[in-house]
Every structure is written in structure tokens, then in C-alpha cells.
Amino acid sequence: MKNRHSNSNPIDRRTLIKAGAALGLAAVAAPAIVRAAGSSSGELNFMGWSGIKLDPLFEAFTNKTGIKIKFIGQPDEDSMFAQCRLALETGGIDCVEPSAARVPVWVSNGVAQPWDETKLALDSLEDAFAANKQAKVDGKRYFVPSTWGTEALTFSTAKADSKYGTASLADIFDPKNEGLVAVRAHSALAALGRVMDLDGKLPHPFIDSYTNEAAMRANWDIILAEAIKHKSNVVQFWNGETDAEAAFRTNGCALGLTWDTTGFKLKSEGLPFGFIAPKEGAFGWLQGYVLMKNAKNVEQAHAFANFVASAEGSAKNATAFSSNPVGKGGIDLMDQEVVAFYRSAYPGDALSKIWWWPAQDTWFVKLRSEYADKFQAA
Numbered sequence: 001m002k003n004r005h006s007n008s009n010p011i012d013r014r015t016l017i018k019a020g021a022a023l024g025l026a027a028v029a030a031p032a033i034v035r036a037a038g039s040s041s042g043e044l045n046f047m048g049w050s051g052i053k054l055d056p057l058f059e060a061f062t063n064k065t066g067i068k069i070k071f072i073g074q075p076d077e078d079s080m081f082a083q084c085r086l087a088l089e090t091g092g093i094d095c096v097e098p099s100a101a102r103v104p105v106w107v108s109n110g111v112a113q114p115w116d117e118t119k120l121a122l123d124s125l126e127d128a129f130a131a132n133k134q135a136k137v138d139g140k141r142y143f144v145p146s147t148w149g150t151e152a153l154t155f156s157t158a159k160a161d162s163k164y165g166t167a168s169l170a171d172i173f174d175p176k177n178e179g180l181v182a183v184r185a186h187s188a189l190a191a192l193g194r195v196m197d198l199d200g201k202l203p204h205p206f207i208d209s210y211t212n213e214a215a216m217r218a219n220w221d222i223i224l225a226e227a228i229k230h231k232s233n234v235v236q237f238w239n240g241e242t243d244a245e246a247a248f249r250t251n252g253c254a255l256g257l258t259w260d261t262t263g264f265k266l267k268s269e270g271l272p273f274g275f276i277a278p279k280e281g282a283f284g285w286l287q288g289y290v291l292m293k294n295a296k297n298v299e300q301a302h303a304f305a306n307f308v309a310s311a312e313g314s315a316k317n318a319t320a321f322s323s324n325p326v327g328k329g330g331i332d333l334m335d336q337e338v339v340a341f342y343r344s345a346y347p348g349d350a351l352s353k354i355w356w357w358p359a360q361d362t363w364f365v366k367l368r369s370e371y372a373d374k375f376q377a378a
Contacts (some may be wrong), residue, residue: 023210044300047080047096049321057316061307067300072152077102084111094295095304100134100143100286101359107137112290114140119302124309128351129326134359144290144305147314147323150354151187152282152345154244154263156254157272164347169278170195172257181233182247182256185372187283188234191257193223194280194355195266205370210358213367220371228378237376241265250275260324264341275345281353282346287323 048054050073058069074080077098088092088111098106106112120141122130129145136142153171155162159180169191172181183191197206202222204215235253238244244262247253249271256262263275289305291298307313314327315334324342325331331339360368 011324023081034285042066042297042300043070044066044304045070045072045092046304047074047083047093049073049097050075050247052320054320057308057313060093060312061304061315064307065303067302067303081106082353085109087292088294088300091294091296093292094297095301096290096292097146098288098290100132100145100288101357103134103143103290103320103361104137106290107142111293112142113142113293113295114142115291115305116302117141117300119299119306120144121306121309124311124327126326126328128354129286132356134286134356135288143288143290143311144241145286145326146305146308147288147318147321147326148275148286148354149323150260150282150284150346151184151257152275152277154248154258154264154273154275156180156248156258156268157274159254162274162276164276164350165279166277167276168195169257171278171279173227175230175233175234178232179235179334180252180254182236182238182244182251182253182258183234184244184257185237185375186368187257188316189220189223189227189368189371189375191284192227193219196223196226196242198280199346207358210360210364216364216367220367224371224374225377231375231378260342260345263345264267264338268337275341277346277350277353281355282309282350284354284356286356287321288326292352 042065046069048071054071058071062068072083072093080096080098081102084093084106102303103112104241125145129148132143132145134143135145143328153167153169155167171177172183172188172191174197193202193206193209196202203218204212206219209219236243236247236251238247238256238258238342239262241259244256244258245265247256248262248266258275260275263273266273267275289301289308291301295301308317309327311325311329311333313332314325318325318330318334325334331342
């Protein structure tokens with residue numbers, strides 16, 4: 001978690017998001033895992049995140065399909081990518097699990113092949129994830145979602161606005177919250193950038209900051225200047241879960257832009273805090289499956305992606321990652337405390353309004369860090 005999709009590896013903080021998900025979704029029957037029972041035998045060479053207890057997911061999948069998983073763990077996305085490029089020559093990997101923001105890199109380097117959408121149970125996925133624009137390159141689907149999480153507003157139930165539709169990213173910089181706010185520096189600047197973009201106060205669309213260095217500098221110079229005007233709002237800059245929680249536990253913060261885990265942890269301990277998606281949409285990261293260019297077990301890979309899209313599979317996967325299920329009905333199979341929390345956090349159209357962290361090139365990450373440092377030092 002130290003870096004989310006905002007900077008890359010979503011599961012750098014994988015142990016911090018509480019197993020949960022989204023909003024009052026009706027349970028549905030799981031689709032057929034594969035089209036023919038005969039194709040359900042064999043094995044799948046799957047590369048994913050090391051340190052995650054995926055055995056219950058794999059066992060359930062094998063019981064359903066007869067397909068055995070050969071798991072190859074890697075600590076981060078860079079390691080996955082390096083190993084998969086090597087596997088183009090050596091083989092041995094069928095399917096891998098990076099973040100959506102990395103998909104263009106996998107495709108441009110010739111590591112991935114498109115999924116066959118006629119063999120995918122896309123209707124089993126919540127629409128917000130199935131329709132994610134980062135899943136496709138040149139009209140072809142290279143990515144099937146597996147889990148997700150957000151960065152949104154943790155708030156004091158006694159001091160801050162907790163209503164969906166009125167709670168806003170702009171609240172972080174509102175003078176009424178002077179001396180009450182906790183933020184991660186670069187996320188706060190991105191939040192202000194989104195607000196200023198909606199208000200027509202930037203020279204370029206904010207999203208262009210991620211693809212054009214000149215536009216990024218022009219936008220972020222203005223964003224930084226505005227943020228510094230309101231820096232007195234910030235009591236604490238956080239970088240990880242422990243200091244984010246401390247901002248509310250001991251340092252008097254009543255509002256913060258934090259990971260969903262922060263709000264859940266505080267609320268689950270009976271403290272007077274909640275978590276809500278802002279009206280502009282929560283920041284979101286999305287993780288999922290990419291099919292190797294030289295995959296040998298293609299049918300089995302489709303079967304696995306479909307199982308994780310089902311209510312049962314998505315709930316088991318989310319539980320393993322301490323994150324959120326992508327499948328319809330997955331929420332109904334989660335712990336009830338988590339269900340209640342996430343339904344209150346993402347009501348109404350909150351899922352469809354998630355603002356997914358874009359892909360970020362090295363030049364952007366470097367500049368973003370420079371602006372964040374200036375904000376903190378001001």
C-alpha cells in the first residue's frame with residue numbers, strides 16, 4: 001500500500017484493505033465455468049502475488065473444474081513483468097495478475113494476448129469493473145478484473161459531512177476544516193486537481209497530466225499554489241496505514257483522504273468515524289488477469305477468470321487479498337460487518353463514479369514526487 005495505483009503496485013498495501021466490497025448487490029447464480037466439462041481438466045500455470053493465502057480459492061476452483069493451479073509467486077508487478085518476458089522464451093506461465101494501469105505496457109511489449117470474450121462470463125462482473133476502459137487496448141480485451149480498492153474520505157461522525165452526494169474532495173481544502181485534515185501529499189494534490197478541473201480552473205484537462213509532461217507541469221503548478229493556500233487545514237501527512245490511523249486516533253483529525261482500510265479499522269473498533277465516497281468519485285485501483293502471449297492452457301485460464309468473476313470466487317479472492325470482490329453477489333458472501341461498512345461507503349452510483357488511477361510513466365512519478373515534496377515543505 002505504500003503506493004497505490006496512483007504510483008503503481010496496488011497490493012503493496014494488500015494486507016491493509018479489509019475483505020469487503022460494494023453495495024447491496026443481489027446474489028446471482030454463478031455462470032458455467034467453462035463451456036464443456038471435458039475442457040475442465042488439466043492445469044493452469046498462474047503467476048500472482050506472493051504472501052497471499054490463495055489456497056482456499058485454488059481448492060474451490062479445482063473442486064469446481066478439476067483444473068489444478070500451479071502457483072508462481074512474485075513480490076511486485078515489476079518482478080512479474082520481468083519473469084513473464086523471460087517466459088516468452090522459456091514458457092511455463094499461462095496467466096498473471098497485474099494492475100489495470102499496467103496493461104498497456106504488457107501489450108506494447110508483446111507479453112499478452114487478448115482474451116476471448118465469447119468464453120468469458122463478463123455478465124457475472126459488476127458493470128463498473130467489466131466496463132473498465134483500462135481493460136482494452138485497440139478494442140481488444142487484455143484484462144479481466146479480479147479485485148479492487150479505493151482511497152476516499154474518512155470522517156468524524158461528529159465533525160464532518162458524512163452524506164453521500166454532498167461530501168466532496170473539496171472539503172479537504174475548505175477553510176471550515178482548518179487544522180482537522182490528514183492526507184497523503186500526492187493524493188491530496190490529485191484530489192484538488194480533479195476539483196479544479198471540474199470548476200474549469202486548469203489550463204488543460206486534469207487527465208492530460210498523466211500523458212503530457214507540459215500539461216502536467218502547467219496544471220500542477222496551479223494546483224500546488226492553491227493547495228499551499230490551504231495547507232493550514234493539514235494536521236498530518238500520512239504515508240502508511242499506521243500513521244493514517246494515528247492521525248484520527250491521537251492527532252485530532254476529523255477528515256482525511258485515506259485508504260478504505262483506515263475508515264474500516266477505526267469504525268470496527270467502535271470509534272466515531274466513517275468512510276464515504278466523495279461526490280466526485282473515489283480514487284480506485286483495479287487488479288486482474290492478463291493472458292500470456294504463449295499460454296498453453298488457454299481454456300483453463302478462461303475458466304479461472306470466470307470462477308473469480310462468480311460470487312463464490314470473487315468473495316474468496318477478496319478474502320485472500322483483504323480487498324473487494326468484483327463479482328455480482330460476492331458481497332453477500334463476505335463478513336457482515338464488512339458488508340455493512342462497504343454498503344454505507346459506496347451507496348447509490350458510487351461504483352460507477354470511481355476514478356481509476358491512470359497509468360503513470362516514470363517521468364510523471366518523478367515530477368509528482370517533486371510537487372508532493374514542495375507541498376509538504378511549504
